[in-house]
Amino acid sequence: MGKYIINLEEGNHNWHKVNMITITKNKQMYDKYKCLKCGITGKRHGLSDSIVIDGNPNKDKVNNCIEETGINYTNIKITNCKAIGKAFSNLLPDSIHLIIPPPIEYKDKYKNDYSGVWVMGVGEPVRVLKEEFIPVRGMIRRTVLLYK
Numbered sequence: 001m002g003k004y005i006i007n008l009e010e011g012n013h014n015w016h017k018v019n020m021i022t023i024t025k026n027k028q029m030y031d032k033y034k035c036l037k038c039g040i041t042g043k044r045h046g047l048s049d050s051i052v053i054d055g056n057p058n059k060d061k062v063n064n065c066i067e068e069t070g071i072n073y074t075n076i077k078i079t080n081c082k083a084i085g086k087a088f089s090n091l092l093p094d095s096i097h098l099i100i101p102p103p104i105e106y107k108d109k110y111k112n113d114y115s116g117v118w119v120m121g122v123g124e125p126v127r128v129l130k131e132e133f134i135p136v137r138g139m140i141r142r143t144v145l146l147y148k
């Protein structure tokens with residue numbers, strides 16, 4: 001079982017260093033890296049321009065980053081949004097909303113995943129929790145913007 005090694009520039013990953021201070025272990029110095037898009041992790045030894053991928057992930061995933069959202073639908077239909085505030089005032093029952101990418105500052109912590117998705121609220125993106133909508137599959141490329 002060989003280790004995958006990938007050049008930092010290859011595979012379309014979005015690598016971020018995880019540790020603050022370089023790790024020294026077994027006479028090796030390395031930094032831990034994680035791809036913010038697909039979540040795979042690896043080690044970069046010294047100032048090497050490549051990353052040794054941790055574990056044994058699917059080779060296709062290493063060679064070509066696929067953002068891991070865990071969702072296979074494009075839109076949601078609101079059932080009962082409990083969030084309060086102007087930004088949520090367009091999330092009325094039965095309104096349909098296009099899922100949008102998370103704001104950059106939340107893309108690591110609150111991404112589009114099984115627990116919730118981002119849609120455009122009034123004036124700003126908002127995240128809707130899984131119990132507040134049902135998935136709408138297909139390609140309905142429209143957002144419903146209703147202002148009170």
Ligand SMILES: [Zn+2]
Pocket residue numbers: 012013014035036037038039040065066
């Ligand atoms: Zn990736």
